[in-house]
Amino acid sequence: MNQTSQVVVIGAGIVGCAIAYELARRGLNVRVVDRREVGQGATQASAGVLAPYIEAHDRRPLLDLTTRSLDLYDEFVARIVEDSGAAVQYVRTGTLEVAAGPDDMGRLRGIHAACVERGIAAELLDADAVRRAEPQLGPGVRGGLLVESHGFIGVAELTAALRRAAAAHGVSFQTSAAVTRVEGNGAGIRVETAGEAFACESAVMAAGSWSGHVEIDGASPVPIRPVRGQLLHLGWPAPPLRRVVWAPDCYLVPWTDGSVLAGATSEEVGFDERATVAGVRELIDATERVAPGAGNASFKEARVGLRPATPDQLPVIGPSAAVPGLVYACGHFRNGILLAPLTAELVGDLVIEQRLDAALDITSPSRFGAC
Numbered sequence: 001m002n003q004t005s006q007v008v009v010i011g012a013g014i015v016g017c018a019i020a021y022e023l024a025r026r027g028l029n030v031r032v033v034d035r036r037e038v039g040q041g042a043t044q045a046s047a048g049v050l051a052p053y054i055e056a057h058d059r060r061p062l063l064d065l066t067t068r069s070l071d072l073y074d075e076f077v078a079r080i081v082e083d084s085g086a087a088v089q090y091v092r093t094g095t096l097e098v099a100a101g102p103d104d105m106g107r108l109r110g111i112h113a114a115c116v117e118r119g120i121a122a123e124l125l126d127a128d129a130v131r132r133a134e135p136q137l138g139p140g141v142r143g144g145l146l147v148e149s150h151g152f153i154g155v156a157e158l159t160a161a162l163r164r165a166a167a168a169h170g171v172s173f174q175t176s177a178a179v180t181r182v183e184g185n186g187a188g189i190r191v192e193t194a195g196e197a198f199a200c201e202s203a204v205m206a207a208g209s210w211s212g213h214v215e216i217d218g219a220s221p222v223p224i225r226p227v228r229g230q231l232l233h234l235g236w237p238a239p240p241l242r243r244v245v246w247a248p249d250c251y252l253v254p255w256t257d258g259s260v261l262a263g264a265t266s267e268e269v270g271f272d273e274r275a276t277v278a279g280v281r282e283l284i285d286a287t288e289r290v291a292p293g294a295g296n297a298s299f300k301e302a303r304v305g306l307r308p309a310t311p312d313q314l315p316v317i318g319p320s321a322a323v324p325g326l327v328y329a330c331g332h333f334r335n336g337i338l339l340a341p342l343t344a345e346l347v348g349d350l351v352i353e354q355r356l357d358a359a360l361d362i363t364s365p366s367r368f369g370a371c
């Protein structure tokens with residue numbers, strides 16, 4: 001045993017970084033261990049869209065989690081910017097979800113009604129109003145729904161700022177170190193890599209799609225599977241988009257530098273992290289269907305990430321049923337960026353105050369057995 005800290009966080013994606021920062025700013029001594037560099041899992045591929053009423057409007061438990069996390073976002077970003085001294089692109093442009101046919105329009109009316117019921121500012125637009133709002137959208141668009149409170153964040157900047165803010169509160173980051181085993185010994189926890197072992201009071205499993213791969217003594221693996229997502233970064237031809245556009249087959253995120261992220265595929269291909277010709281073609285075709293001028297965009301890059309999915313599509317956040325002191329924070333699937341502030345708060349309350357927030361009733365690892 002050659003290293004000790006109060007908490008070891010396994011995984012330096014957005015979830016692990018947000019948790020490490022939260023625990024350290026609340027006074028704990030924290031170490032983060034990652035088998036790659038910081039933010040190189042699903043996090044680096046993410047579009048950073050913050051849109052509960054698109055992702056979860058018909059899924060009540062997830063809607064409650066995502067709206068609660070969105071409410072924390074302004075303060076979360078302001079604190080990180082202050083503690084890191086770094087700039088983070090964060091804009092609440094609103095989203096324009098567009099309909100390509102009559103069925104889509106009926107669906108948008110349903111979401112609009114749900115927003116109105118919850119007091120969320122939302123507006124239904126007809127085809128002409130959509131094109132006045134976003135002149136780049138093509139004739140296939142029949143109408144749209146504007147949700148003002150949605151937005152997006154520059155994920156690479158956020159992760160870098162979180163790392164700096166965490167380091168300013170004393171967090172140490174150990175990269176190129178894969179955790180192989182976690183063991184509880186009554187007095188605490190032992191976290192092993194190939195070359196080292198760390199003793200700690202608590203450990204947090206935040207290894208995204210790989211969370212079920214670490215051997216945990218006495219526990220069954222958490223059932224998380226990877227869902228590949230490919231995403232394009234494009235130099236967008238004028239005029240610029242004003243807000244996030246969400247179409248049936250793709251979404252477009254307008255960065256303040258005029259470029260656009262076009263996402264995303266959803267593929268059950270195991271741990272294959274390659275960008276493929278078929279994936280890039282699918283995204284280009286979908287983008288041109290909604291915005292015909294996109295054929296003139298320049299190609300900057302294709303990104304790929306593995307979204308950590310659970311059988312019920314809810315995250316796994318809460319104490320291990322098998323190993324005292326081990327906490328799970330994984331399985332955030334399509335919404336890990338959006339859910340980062342809430343996840344960090346829930347884990348902070350649990351580790352520091354032993355407080356079990358009511359939200360943990362639906363995210364508890366025990367719903368999958370002795371994890």
Ligand SMILES: Cc1cc2nc3c(=O)[nH]c(=O)nc-3n(C[C@H](O)[C@H](O)[C@H](O)COP(=O)(O)OP(=O)(O)OC[C@H]3O[C@@H](n4cnc5c(N)ncnc54)[C@H](O)[C@@H]3O)c2cc1C
Binds near residue numbers: 014033039049180
């Ligand atoms: C194309 C795409 C677009 C997306 N768009 C959005 C979006 O718009 N909005 C949104 O909210 N979410 C979005 N997501 C989802 C979001 O990116 C994920 O939910 C989030 O990044 C998960 O973060 P994480 O920290 O749990 O996992 P990861 O970012 O995957 O981090 C896990 C970390 O654990 C490390 N690790 C793995 N095994 C070990 C080990 N044995 N030892 C040590 N370290 C280990 C990995 O190296 C990695 O750094 C998108 C995802 C994709 C792929």
